[in-house]
Amino acid sequence: MKSAVETLNPTRVRLTVEVPFEELKPSLDAAYRKINQQVTVPGFRKGKIPARIIDQRFGRGAVLEEAVNDALPKFYNEAVTEGEISPLGQPEVDITELKDNELLTFTAEVDIRPEIQIPDYSGIEVTVDAVEVSDEDVDTTVDQLRERFASTTVVERAAAEGDVVKIDLEARVDGEVLADGVAQGVSYTIGSGQMLDGLDEAVTGLEAGGTATFTSELKGGSAAGREAEISVTVESVSARELPGLDDDFAQLASEFDTLEELREDSRRRLAEEKKYQQATEAQEKVLDALLELVEVPIPQKLLADEVETRKHNLEHHQLAQLGMDLDAYLSMQEKTREEFDAELTEQAEKGIRTQFVLDEVAKQEKLNVSQQELTEHLMRRAQSSGMSPDQFAKAVVEGGQVPMLVGEVSRGKALAAVVESVTVTDSNGEPVRLDEDEDEAAGDEAVAGTENSTDED
Numbered sequence: 001m002k003s004a005v006e007t008l009n010p011t012r013v014r015l016t017v018e019v020p021f022e023e024l025k026p027s028l029d030a031a032y033r034k035i036n037q038q039v040t041v042p043g044f045r046k047g048k049i050p051a052r053i054i055d056q057r058f059g060r061g062a063v064l065e066e067a068v069n070d071a072l073p074k075f076y077n078e079a080v081t082e083g084e085i086s087p088l089g090q091p092e093v094d095i096t097e098l099k100d101n102e103l104l105t106f107t108a109e110v111d112i113r114p115e116i117q118i119p120d121y122s123g124i125e126v127t128v129d130a131v132e133v134s135d136e137d138v139d140t141t142v143d144q145l146r147e148r149f150a151s152t153t154v155v156e157r158a159a160a161e162g163d164v165v166k167i168d169l170e171a172r173v174d175g176e177v178l179a180d181g182v183a184q185g186v187s188y189t190i191g192s193g194q195m196l197d198g199l200d201e202a203v204t205g206l207e208a209g210g211t212a213t214f215t216s217e218l219k220g221g222s223a224a225g226r227e228a229e230i231s232v233t234v235e236s237v238s239a240r241e242l243p244g245l246d247d248d249f250a251q252l253a254s255e256f257d258t259l260e261e262l263r264e265d266s267r268r269r270l271a272e273e274k275k276y277q278q279a280t281e282a283q284e285k286v287l288d289a290l291l292e293l294v295e296v297p298i299p300q301k302l303l304a305d306e307v308e309t310r311k312h313n314l315e316h317h318q319l320a321q322l323g324m325d326l327d328a329y330l331s332m333q334e335k336t337r338e339e340f341d342a343e344l345t346e347q348a349e350k351g352i353r354t355q356f357v358l359d360e361v362a363k364q365e366k367l368n369v370s371q372q373e374l375t376e377h378l379m380r381r382a383q384s385s386g387m388s389p390d391q392f393a394k395a396v397v398e399g400g401q402v403p404m405l406v407g408e409v410s411r412g413k414a415l416a417a418v419v420e421s422v423t424v425t426d427s428n429g430e431p432v433r434l435d436e437d438e439d440e441a442a443g444d445e446a447v448a449g450t451e452n453s454t455d456e457d
Helices: 021-038 051-058 060-083 135-148 199-203 247-253 259-293 300-321 326-333 337-364 371-385 389-398 402-421 436-448
Strands: 002-009 012-020 087-099 103-112 125-128 151-154 164-173 176-189 211-217 227-241 423-426
Touching: 002 060, 012 021, 012 060, 021 051, 021 060, 021 103, 051 060, 060 087, 060 103, 087 300, 125 259, 135 247, 135 259, 176 227, 199 211, 199 227, 247 259, 259 337, 259 402, 259 423, 300 326, 300 337, 326 337, 337 402, 371 389, 371 402, 389 402
Parallel strands: 125 423
Antiparallel strands: 002 012, 012 103, 087 103, 151 227, 164 176, 164 227, 211 227
8 A cells, every 4th residue: 555645734634545456355355245144146045145246246336335435444544654644533535546456546635733833931921810818808708608507587577688588480571471481489588689680679678478570681491581571479578697706606607616716717718719719820821821822723624613513512502401592692691693603713713722732732741641640630520520430430431532531631731831831920929839739620620611622633
């Protein structure tokens, strides 16, 4: 077999492959055996029909077609190896010549990973928010904990902000009650703003048995994004009472004996959270700065496929779970279809560029992924997916997604290596150093934010 590679553009090549007919013989023999098992010829036992009889009865062309279809993947893969190319996706194959007992010639056009040069990135400088925890931050956290331990008592008065009301709701669009627009006995805290726009104003001032009507845009369901007339009836009004801010509360809500110990623990947790946020911010800013330094040609077919995959996942998985279609989503986001498509294309392109650049950094830095690193990454992914590690691992293996996870870990390590080589300072002008655990976890998050849906390699 002989092959040649022609570069069509930085991201696409054409392979021309010539196969001597004798190299087709194994596939030709297999084609005769397959046809032998599928057909019946009077006078011959099944599976014992001579090749010349098959040629006479069914045509030599049918046998050749079967043999070529069987052999093409093998010869294509050999040509890819010989040409030292990294294909992306499936090739477009065209048989240009097939001479019986002489020669098979075919071409295969396929997108490839572009050759990119990673410049010296050590001069990158980024600034991130300083890790600062104020007394007000601690107060807010403790107050949120108090909210969780609040008690409620039914009262005979008009509802006010902070009260918990039990309500019935009914939504009408164009005068018709929606099948999924009725809810009864819903508990709602006035002022939380967690349901419909206008609900807080409608129920404030109502006593048990009171009714109000208001107009609001529905956020989900069959009429998501549409204006509806909402009727709300208050069944009961309950006042919320927060526990006292003292040592008794600390013992009730935590493992600590004093309020001061609880506040110090809250301060420590907030500092850890802000340090993680700082690490993620550093990773994201360094990644953006790195991408600006590197010229990355994008395979257009890969980009189109990635855009379509992202759109499909949004429409048929994320929005479908919310009972919403794309038009309703666009209405809620106040975006046109053109704006949505442009934004999706930009995100997909960044994902592809990120993958190519970080893969090249990993190759340049000779970064490998250990079994322990893969296991730790799998545990983090399982936790974020809501599945047990065993369930997630099984799904990954059955879906053939292990190489994808290895790629994610490798890119996270590559980004962490870049961050280690650049200058990161906080908003106070102090240098920022990330510890290894923060670096890896934040790297996962930063890369995941841009990762493309398919790891085609």
